[in-house]
Amino acid sequence: MGTTGIRSLATDIPVAGIVAGRPALAAPGTTFHGRDVTRGTDLAITFADAATSEADTAARAASEAFFAVQTTESTLRPEALVRELADALEGRRPELVEIAGIETGLSAERLNSELSRTTGQLRLLGAEAAGRSGVAAESDPRGAEGFAPALALGHVPVGPVAVFGASNFPFAFGVLGGDTAAALAAGCPVVAKGHPAHPETSQLLAAIATRVLADAGWPAGWFSLLHGRETAIGLALVEAAGISAVAFTGSTRGGLALVAAAAARPVPIPVFAELGGINALYLLPAAAAEAAFANDAKAEATSGTSAFVTGLAQSITGGSGQFCTKPGLLVIVDDEAGRQIVSELSRALSGVASPPLLTPDILTGLRAGVDRLRGLPWVEVILGGPSDDTAAADRVPSFLATVTSGVLREDPSITDELFGPAVVVVYCESVDDLIEVAQVIPGGLTATIHAAPAEAGSASALLRRLRLRAGRVLFGGFPTGVRVGRATTHGGPFPATSSPxxxxxxxxxxxxxxxxxxxxxxxxxxxxxxxxxx
Amino acid sequence: MGTTGIRSLATDIPVAGIVAGRPALAAPGTTFHGRDVTRGTDLAITFADAATSEADTAARAASEAFFAVQTTESTLRPEALVRELADALEGRRPELVEIAGIETGLSAERLNSELSRTTGQLRLLGAEAAGRSGVAAESDPRGAEGFAPALALGHVPVGPVAVFGASNFPFAFGVLGGDTAAALAAGCPVVAKGHPAHPETSQLLAAIATRVLADAGWPAGWFSLLHGRETAIGLALVEAAGISAVAFTGSTRGGLALVAAAAARPVPIPVFAELGGINALYLLPAAAAEAAFANDAKAEATSGTSAFVTGLAQSITGGSGQFCTKPGLLVIVDDEAGRQIVSELSRALSGVASPPLLTPDILTGLRAGVDRLRGLPWVEVILGGPSDDTAAADRVPSFLATVTSGVLREDPSITDELFGPAVVVVYCESVDDLIEVAQVIPGGLTATIHAAPAEAGSASALLRRLRLRAGRVLFGGFPTGVRVGRATTHGGPFPATSSPxxxxxxxxxxxxxxxxxxxxxxxxxxxxxxxxxx
Known part of the structure; x- marks a missing residue:
């Protein structure tokens, strides 16, 4: 591999990122390492937080690059850039999948598919950017009388964008993930903050981007990467004068800190923070009866588990439950079918031990969440999830508990997101109770309705409520798959995002x-x- | 007039607004009065700031009304509501124009035209809302293979909106102005904060809205008005849990305070704050020569003033210079034609004494701004503007000063907005210097280019720069007129708005x-x- 790859870096100089084509300066005393998640060991290359002054330097370089490109006639085109990035990622696929696999513990199959999604996303957004050039979205022709000048509506890039990637999708929400793709396709430079859960992957992605930009003749400031484990470098980036907008994927706490920092700037800027939510799945009783007892002959013959429960268990445990669209709440009527579904779900989940979580912090958070629920006398625990003995490199057992709708109404913390293979079942007294409790379950990225054809009235009543609380409402299926389309909404009211x-x-x-x-x-x-x- | 009108109110009970159809509770010790601006005297009715608890009460009532309407089948339609509001405003036109004239000093002609614009806006947005019902903006049909569920995109109202009107347009940006019209048309309830510069106008508008809602069967919580001179009630409104979004028109300082408060909430919400800017007008030299010397025979024959200068002077002094689109900077090449234009402008402006400003605070702000410029040795003052002796009810003389582009580069405060009949001329050394200085002049709602046909190259270079800094770029004409159309942008990068x-x-x-x-x-x-x- 080339000299821009991380494997060839000397291991005694900490890697702090790439600022406008050159190595970033490191902040003293901040070194860290990538982790082999499955083995629970440190990797060889020493990383460090970028010096906070590098945030301003990178933002300034981005701003100057933006201004130069926007005010000079050239053949540089965003749609070509993102296409070239996609090609370059394809060219380094084996290496990318290997490094990301070590740092995340995700399977090669999953990572290959995620990388394809990432390059597909770059190409799709590039095509969209090209389609927008030279087209006025709206216009008002000059009027015959009164005050009616001719108006034509165009669009301009907002300027340099700070991108904060997530831990759970090293490619699709990483340094060259969806936010970077959208910003670059729109014609904006990017300063990315690498996630400390996968620094080697981030560095390799940034090295690839740096090479692509140089080969195509873009100013070096068009893309920079800053590493950092502490919050200082991220806050410095949001506060840097050259930054025009922020995109973030991650925790609510982290996102809110950036929202507050961006609003307190002398020139406030928008923060597009994608956070998460509980992704409740509402199973109406006739649909539950169909799933539990009916004609799923093939599934029952082999395992005694219905297709619904098999799908739900996969959605809960996929990616070790670390998807922001993981169904965290199953809302169900307390009847024979409902009990049967929960019993099947318990069996299905107890058969799964998920691969290690992405970071020790995520394990700590999950343990704290399930410990809290286990300590509440009104929560019935069926599967106990990770215990104090579970180590970072261990496979993680699933957590399953049930509460009544009355408990949920009394204790809103029941709906706090558990990031990992964990789900809480809410038993309702009736369909009406189920529809009513939907009003107190907080919003998020998704809400899912499973209804039998005869239950259209209840489904409609749920729809009225759930569309006020979610960015995507599903009818059947499971929320963890996100189709990348024209009509996609991966957002919604807080806590789904800060920008609904x-x-x-x-x-x-x-x-x-x-x-x-x-x-x-x-x-x-x-x-x-x-x-x-x- | 009916009992909801303010004239019939007892003057010994302070009026603090209308919360869900009932009088708002007043905060102790906060009484104030509307002003007869032209006479400089207080009006009879005693107003008071609403108690801060009323913000939460109004927001909660709005939220409950919203939820009830969204989850119950009914014939209530936003498009009908805004149409009925427009009709009701027309029915009270004489009274509205009279009260607003007393409180703002604006002419009946201007206020009649502003009211027509306001009702037109309500009808236009209502028609747009109706057109959106039942239509999916985008969709992705179910795919034949892979993960491709069918997606359909719809829209929902965000929920209760807090609206902060402006002092300078009592109707168009007032209690039932553009922000309220847009929110109601979208299907959102509104809690309006009345501007203390025109409390009687605000109260009458709110009384009209209250009556319209009641007659049409909307829940009373769908619209509330809170009065307030202090910041407490406004901040309480932004912090109220029931509020989903904030719309604000006013000062940068006020807008930023709301932006920070909204971002610091447990559930952050968007603030759409329309603030202002300098609205620079760039006059290229050939265009200047045409304007100064050429064939404007008729104008020269009568007054020696070109049509350009007449138009510019009107744009600077219209509404006593209190438009957020007022041209505050004339950027020009320092040549014979440029000097001639400035000399004509001085003559045109010295012939105008504007009606009193809307509030004593605006006069204080304008005096402070021009005092500061008058104190700078590198600013050449041609017309001195208001002095310390100018009283609130006085007609306001115009301010005109010149600086060189070098001074502007050294002292960015030259471009601070002067709200009132005031303009600063920037003399550039050359066209190149003029194009370059455009890069350091801050953004705002508008930028205007006046170029002769032979100057298309320079106009293009300016366009490249100005579109990065303004929400609307004009070619010829003056920025103070804003066409309400499909392609309208009244916004732009900060300080135009907080939401670019x-x-x-x-x-x-x-x-x-x-x-x-x-x-x-x-x-x-x-x-x-x-x-x-x-």
Missing amino acids: ATTSVGVRAIDRFLRPVTYQDLPDDLRERALSWN | ATTSVGVRAIDRFLRPVTYQDLPDDLRERALSWN
């Missing part, structure tokens, strides 16, 4: 990084200039 | 109060329910 009108996945993700501009009485000879990207 | 992707005027203003929801595998029999407004 936006999506971080799908074609409309690009809208976050474009700003409308109205041209009034634009002369014909300037029309192309105004409506083209630079 | 949005507009507070025009059809797209409604987008701020709608949230996308994706329906996955939506059954046909639920399609209408999902895609209709409630």
Whole structure:
């Protein structure tokens, strides 16, 4: 592999990132290492937090690069850049999958599919960016009388974007993931903050991007990467004057800190923070009866488990439960079918021990969450989840508990997200109770309704309520799959995101990084200039 | 007039607003009065700040009303509501214009036209809302293979909106102005904070809205008004749990305080704050020569003033310079034509004494701004503007000063907004210098280019720069007129707004109060329910 790859780096100089094509300066005393998650050991390369001054340097370089490209005629095109990035990622696929596998413990199959999704996302957003060039979204022709100048609506990139990737998708929500793809496709430079859970993967991705930019003649400041385990470098990045917008995927606490910091700047900037939520799944009683007793002959013959429960168990434990769309709450009527479903689910989940969690912090958080629930006398624990003895490199047993809807109403903390293979069942007294309790379950990225055809009235009543609380409402199926399309919403009311009108996945993700501009009485000879990207 | 009108109110009970159809409780010791601006005297009715607890009460009532309407089938339609409001405003036109005229000093002609704009806005946004019902903006059909569920995109109202109106447009940006119209048309309840510069106008508008809602059968909580001169009630409103979004028109300082408060909430919410900016007008030299010397025979014959200067002077002094789109900076090349334009402008402005400013605070702010500039040795003052002797009820003389582009580069405070009839001329050494200085002039709602046909190259270079800094770029004309259309952007990068992707005027203003929801595998029999407004 080339000299930009991380394997060739001397291990005695800490790697703190790449700022406008050169190695980032490290903050003293902040070294850390990538982890082999499955073995529970440190990797060889020494990383360090970037010096906080590097945030400003990277942002300034991005801002100067942006201004230079926007004010000079050139052949540089965002759609070409993201396409070239996709090609370059494909060219380094084996290496990327290997490093990410070591740092995350995710399977090669999963990582290969995630990488394909990532390159697909780059190409899709690139095509969308190209389609927008030279097109006025709306216009008002000059009016015959009164005050009616001609208006034409165009869009411009917002400027440099700070991207904070997530721990759980090293590619799709990583240094060159969806947020970076959307920002670059919109014509914005990016300063990425690498997630400390996979620094080697982040560094390799950034090295690939640096090479692609250089080969295509983009200014080096168009992309930078800053490593960091402490919060200082991230806050410095959000506060850097050159940054115009922030995209973040991660915890509610981390996202809220960035939202507050961005709002307190002399020039406030938007933060698009994708956080999470409980992703409740509502199973109406006729659908439950169908799932529990009916004609799923094949499934019952082999395992005694219905297709619904098999799918749900996979959705809960996929990626070791570390998806922001993991169903964390199963809301069900307390009847024979409901009890049967829970019994099957218990059997299905007890057969699964998930691969180790992505970081020791996630394990600590999950243990604290299940410990708290185990300590509540009104929570019935069926599967106990990780215990104090569970080590970071261990496979993680699932957690399953039940409460009544009355308990949920009394103790809203029941709906706190458990990040990992864990689910809480809410037993309702009736369909009406189930519909009512939907009103107190907080919002998030998704809500799912399983209803039999005869239950359309109840499904409609749920729909009225759930669409006020989720970015995506599913009818059947499970929320962990996110289709990357034109109509995708990966967002929703808080805590799904801090910016409820936006999506971080799908074609409309690009809208976050474009700003409308109205041209009034634009002369014909300037029309192309105004409506083209630079 | 009816009993809901303010004239019939007893003057010994302070009026603090209307909360869900009943009088708001007042905070002790906070009474104030509307002002007869032209006479400089207090009006009779005693107002008071609403008790801060009323913010939460109003927000809760709005939230409950919203939930009730969204979860119950009914014939209530937002498009009908805003149409009925428009009709009701027309029915009270003489009274509204009279009260607003007393409280603002604006002419009956201006206020009649502003009221027409306000009712037109309500009707336009209502029609847009109706057009959106039942329509999926985007969809992804079910795919044949792989993970490809069917997706349909719909929109839901975000929930209760807090609206902070401005001092300078008692109707168009007032209690029932553009922000309220957009929120109501989107299907959101509104809690409005009345501007203390025109409490009687605000109270009358709210009384009209209260009556319209009651007659049409909407829950009383759908609209509330809170009065307040102190910041406490406004902050309490932004912090109230029931509020989902904030719309604000006013000062940068006030807007930033709300942005920070909204970001610090346990559940952060978006603030759409429309603030202002310098609205620079760039006059290229050939255009200047045309304006100064050429064939404007008729204008020269009568007054020696070109049509350009007449138009510019009107734009600077219209509404006593209290428009957020007032051109505050004229950027020009220092040549014979440029000097001629400035000399004509000085003559035109010295002939104007503007009506009194809307509030004593605005006069204080303007005096402080011009005093500061007058104290700088590198600022050449041509017309001195208001002095320490100018009283609140006095007509206000214009301020005109010149600086060189070098001074502007050294002292960025030259571009601070002067709210009132005031303009600063920036003399550049050359066209190149003019294009370069555009890079250091901050952003705002508008930027205007005046170029002769032969100057298309320079106009293009300016366009490249100005579109990065303004929400609307004009070619010819003056920025103070804002067309309410489909392609309107009344927004832009900070300090134009805190939310650069949005507009507070025009059809797209409604987008701020709608949230996308994706329906996955939506059954046909639920399609209408999902895609209709409630």
